[in-house]
Amino acid sequence: MNLSLYQDKDTWLHNIDPRTKLVGVAIIFIICLCFNNPIYMAVVALCVFFIALSARAQKALWTLRYILLLLVIFSVLLWPFFTVGKTPLWSWRFLRLTKESLFYGIAMGIRLSTFVIAGLILLSTTKNEDITNGLIKMKIPYPLAFAFSTALRLVPTFVGAGATIVQAQVSRGLDLESRNIISRFGKFIPLAVPMFISAIRYTNLLSMALESRGFSPGSPRTLYYEPVMKRRDWLILSFMIIVLIACLYMRIFLNLGVVMSGRL
Amino acid sequence: MRYAIKMWSNTRMIVLVAVSAAIYAAALIAFKTAIPLIPGVTEVRVAGIFLMTFGILFGPAGAWGLAIGNLIGDIFGGTLGPASIAGFFGNFLLGYLPYTMWLNFFPFSEKSYEWNVKNPKSWSAYISITIISSCSCAVLIGLAVDILGIVPYEVVSRIIALNNIVGNLIGVVLLIAVYELTKNQLGLLWTDIMGIRQDGLSMRGIMGSWLVAIGSIAGMLAGFIPGLSVNLVSWSSVIFIVVGSLIL
Numbered sequence: 068m069n070l071s072l073y074q075d076k077d078t079w080l081h082n083i084d085p086r087t088k089l090v091g092v093a094i095i096f097i098i099c100l101c102f103n104n105p106i107y108m109a110v111v112a113l114c115v116f117f118i119a120l121s122a123r124a125q126k127a128l129w130t131l132r133y134i135l136l137l138l139v140i141f142s143v144l145l146w147p148f149f150t151v152g153k154t155p156l157w158s159w160r161f162l163r164l165t166k167e168s169l170f171y172g173i174a175m176g177i178r179l180s181t182f183v184i185a186g187l188i189l190l191s192t193t194k195n196e197d198i199t200n201g202l203i204k205m206k207i208p209y210p211l212a213f214a215f216s217t218a219l220r221l222v223p224t225f226v227g228a229g230a231t232i233v234q235a236q237v238s239r240g241l242d243l244e245s246r247n248i249i250s251r252f253g254k255f256i257p258l259a260v261p262m263f264i265s266a267i268r269y270t271n272l273l274s275m276a277l278e279s280r281g282f283s284p285g286s287p288r289t290l291y292y293e294p295v296m297k298r299r300d301w302l303i304l305s306f307m308i309i310v311l312i313a314c315l316y317m318r319i320f321l322n323l324g325v326v327m328s329g330r331l
Numbered sequence: 332m333r334y335a336i337k338m339w340s341n342t343r344m345i346v347l348v349a350v351s352a353a354i355y356a357a358a359l360i361a362f363k364t365a366i367p368l369i370p371g372v373t374e375v376r377v378a379g380i381f382l383m384t385f386g387i388l389f390g391p392a393g394a395w396g397l398a399i400g401n402l403i404g405d406i407f408g409g410t411l412g413p414a415s416i417a418g419f420f421g422n423f424l425l426g427y428l429p430y431t432m433w434l435n436f437f438p439f440s441e442k443s444y445e446w447n448v449k450n451p452k453s454w455s456a457y458i459s460i461t462i463i464s465s466c467s468c469a470v471l472i473g474l475a476v477d478i479l480g481i482v483p484y485e486v487v488s489r490i491i492a493l494n495n496i497v498g499n500l501i502g503v504v505l506l507i508a509v510y511e512l513t514k515n516q517l518g519l520l521w522t523d524i525m526g527i528r529q530d531g532l533s534m535r536g537i538m539g540s541w542l543v544a545i546g547s548i549a550g551m552l553a554g555f556i557p558g559l560s561v562n563l564v565s566w567s568s569v570i571f572i573v574v575g576s577l578i579l
Contacts (some may be wrong), residue, residue: 071407100413145483179481182413183412210340218356252501253504259380262358269350
């Protein structure tokens with residue numbers, strides 16, 4: 068079962084170092100937090116969208132189109148009623164809508180979608196193993212990175228096993244779609260027990276296999292694939308850091324891109 | 332906190348982290364669209380039934396497993412973002428508090444690390460810690476997603492808390508079903524793997540537990556305390572929870 072969002076293509080984003088992509092995505096997240104004006108956020112979102120297109124991540128974006136749309140709608144509907152602005156637009160009993168809070172809601176919808184698209188760029192252009200290698204190279208402790216990569220490898224196996232158990236029980240008459248939420252919740256217990264037991268049996272076998280091969284959590288490691296930072300990686304990172312500094316300057320010193328002061 | 336660090340030198344605990352992370356992530360992914368609450372934002376988390384079970388059975392490995400599992404759920408679900416960092420720490424608490432508060436949340440606590448279905452003390456510890464750990468996670472994630480502008484604190488904290496409490500309460504059936512097998516047949520109870528003697532009740536532990544408890548309950552009441560802003564209450568609650576967790 069393939070759950071990964073990775074798409075094997077030959078684009079500039081696929082070929083850069085995973086560390087550049089991890090740091091780059093973190094920078095995009097921080098840039099998104101610099102503004103809460105929908106116009107500024109739309110510019111950031113558009114740039115991120117073009118990066119996604121250049122990485123040929125349209126397929127992954129299309130898969131998540133409903134989630135993206137719902138995130139925007141939800142944010143635009145919800146935020147205006149939990150933030151207070153100065154210019155009233157409409158009110159009814161305890162509900163108040165202001166121009167600033169409406170704009171803030173729109174900006175947050177765009178920000179949330181930009182977060183998802185930026186994350187998607189990373190996931191659709193980087194293999195899971197490369198993410199792990201990048202994390203190790205960024206000095207994440209090896210045992211943690213090992214647990215992370217092992218879990219990534221086991222997830223499709225367990226999802227497959229879970230799906231088989233669900234299908235087997237449904238074919239025996241288990242109804243997972245009727246009655247109230249609590250009782251539907253409870254119906255998953257008979258499915259969780261065999262899933263848990265079949266999965267947990269891996270632990271002893273895997274531990275023995277690792278120990279018999281001399282696995283030692285604290286020892287220094289070498290990697291078969293050693294990611295190397297090239298000149299273009301440093302150029303990309305330098306450019307992104309300059310953009311980040313410019314955005315921070317605009318927000319902190321010029322107070323640009325803000326409709327709701329006091330909030331990120 | 333010492334066991335959460337010390338466990339990384341034990342191979343079986345590291346493997347348990349990976350396996351519990353994979354189980355949790357698999358359940359998150361498989362049932363992501365089963366019962367949506369707010370489509371695209373949150374759903375009834377069927378995976379919630381594993382939270383206390385992992386914490387009690389696997390201790391620190393369960394805590395790290397839940398944290399990593401939630402992150403992997405975000406990766407495979409395509410929702411990786413800055414909120415995933417808050418999700419990591421929030422889910423860590425869901426596994427961390429059950430085993431650290433189990434002996435220390437006086438007067439609701441148990442006297443040994445073991446779960447005994449016939450002992451009312453086990454039940455009082457289970458139920459009280461379920462409420463506290465669920466609320467702690469909700470306060471931490473709620474504040475982070477509010478700051479990030481994803482969902483308002485007042486909405487998301489209550490949804491997460493309720494979701495986790497319901498999952499944990501139903502999950503007791505899972506714990507009862509798998510406890511004996513995991514402990515006696517597979518030998519995977521965390522205290523047995525790490526060779527930990529039964530720690531006694533300590534003042535430090537009690538203080539940590541109550542700091543977390545006060546923080547999480549106050550965080551849930553944010554917005555209902557007259558004269559105190561939601562921001563002030565949520566920030567103070569997070570400080571209480573973090574300090575209490577570090578002391579534990």
